[in-house]
Amino acid sequence: MYRWLDERLSLTRFNKKFLRKAFPVHHSFFLGEITMFAFITLVLTGIFLSFNYEPSTRIIKVAGRELPAAYASILYIDSLPFGAVLRSVHHWSANIMIAAAFLHLLRILVTGAYKKPREINWLIGLGLLGVAVVTAFTGYSLPFDAFSVTATQIGYGIGASMPYIGEWISKVIFGGEYPTMHSIPRIYSLHVLWFPLLLMALLGLHMLIMIKQKHTQPAYAKKVAPGKILGVPMMPQQGFMMTILYLLYLAVVFFIAGTWIAHPVEAFGPPTASTPAVKPDWYFLWIYGILQIIPGDFKIALPGDAVINSEFIGGVLIPGLLGLVAVLLPFVDTRKTKQRYLELPTRHPVRTSITFALLAFMLTTTLAGWKEEFGFSNGTLWAIIIIGTLATYIASYLIIIAYWGKPPKGEAGELEEA
Amino acid sequence: MYRNDTVLPFFGILFGVALWYMAYLDGVHIQNLLGHTPEELSVGQLGLITFGIVFFLYGAIGYISAFLEGSELRPGRHEAEGGVAPVILTIVLTLILVALSGVFVNAIAYGLTEGPVKSSFLGQLAAGIFLIMALLLVIYKKHFVDDEVLAEDEHSEVPW
Secondary structure (H helix, E strand, C coil), rough: CCHHHHHCCHHHHHHHHCCCCCCCCCHHHHHHHHHHHHHHHHHHHCCCCCCCCCCCEEEEEEECCEEEHHHEEEHHHHHHCCCCHHHHHHHHHHHHHHHHHHHHHHHHHCCCCCCCHHHHHHHHHHHHHHHHHHHHHHHCCCCCCCCCCCCHHHHHHHHHHHCCCCHHHHHHCCCCCCCCHHHHHHHHHHHHHHHHHHHHHHHHHHHHHHHHHHHCCCCCCHHHHHCCCEEEEHHHHHHHHHHHHHHHHHHHHHHHHHHHCCCCCCCCCCCCCCCCCCCCCHHHHHHHHHHCCCCCCCEECCCCCEEEEHHHHHHHHHHHHHHHHHHHHHHHHCCCCCCEEECHHHCCHHHHHHHHHHHHHHHHHHHHHCCHHHHCCCCHHHHHHHHHHHHHHHHHHHHHHHCCCCCCCCCHHCCCCC | CCCCCCCCHHHHHHHHHHHHHHHHHHHHHHHHHHHCCCCCCCCCHHHHHHHHHHHHHHHHHHHHHHHCCCCCCCCCCEECCCCCHHHHHHHHHHHHHHHHHHHHHHHHHHHHCCCCCHHHHHHHHHHHHHHHHHHHEEEHHHCCCCCEEEEEECCCCCCC
């Protein structure tokens, strides 16, 4: 059988050329793989969900109750044997994909792996994270329960706040002023077709470029095999590691998803006229926190009846500026030679401290999302955010310098042993 | 970051467990405020458990990688040693895997014909099946697959 296929498809040549590719070994590379496996799980569980989900807000009668069809179909999925678990796995995997992609991005950041020649892949990675977040956002509006409708309305409001174009963009995405009868079919199409296709294309490109440019290797490899890619063959060794990781991923996610159903729609109930007090999902909470501490009546008038309001500043401008800094990073922090090895974070104290400060900023703004529960004033929260961010930078810089010493000048730092 | 050691994976597992514990404490706090246990997880719990999962997975696979592949690679071929103990362990795990799979199929059949089966039971059963499959692969790779380390030319023609 193999010979028959080999004569037609040159499988031996394929094996020699692709499946013998050397994969460097380092635990931090698995963060990207966790992201990829979360995406694969999303696609697989999403296929099951799409067989049973009805993307419509028309009212139907189920067991004497009048319910939107989308909401009722989620109840139907939950009633199937294993249906609730698979839906929960889908929801948890969406969360995991975003968290793992974010941590993967931080790993690239602290090891300088965005530098020459990997600038393009850094940009594609940023795009992947952005599209993953938007895809997840479109997903949590689909159950059409009281929680998801309110949470989606927050997103609609942020999108519509962009001067001049916001309302138009939001209406295109949401099929009018959310929620309308066109909203769910349109969001469904984006969620199950266009965004996943975009994610697949970006993921494919990301991997292709990674294979072409090779991984940044752990620094010891320069001593063992200078100028070479030191690694294990794609098949069977790397294949084994990937399969073990995916099985482990499934074990942990099925355990968690079965024990805690991520979004129990019956607990929230169908949408009602009275809006329940909800917060957006955790990955939007830092944006929601910024919105909480900017006075709601803040407005700057622009020509043509447009305004810059607090929603635009908190939801679009500040995240947009952070995104712009990320986009420009590989063109500002550059190097002349090709980067082949992981840089040690302790040898780059400024960059590492900025990364910690960024995390402190996101954590403190996330905490601001619980402004009402904490009972803090805007001034106190601003102080916590600003002082927390700056103090984290200074403290981490001083700790790195005190513990590991000042970094050597030039591009040789990565070779020093940790 | 210098080599494939277990320092960061250790902290990965530590962070993962700490985040899960924080999620548990968050749940207890919410329960005290409401006077009952809500059916749904809070947004904070979702975030904490999610990062807990990623950190835990990262730590676990980091340890497995160090165990199976070592902390530093050296070019060449290293033959697997085999052994009786891994064979016995493989047989025992396979039997458990078959038994769990049987219970799982029966539970699904029961759900189709008799009535609902608890989601937590089905989820944990599936988790057990996947975990044993992962363990089987770890044992197989460690004891029966020859290791090979390549030192490849940087300018290979893959994929172009």
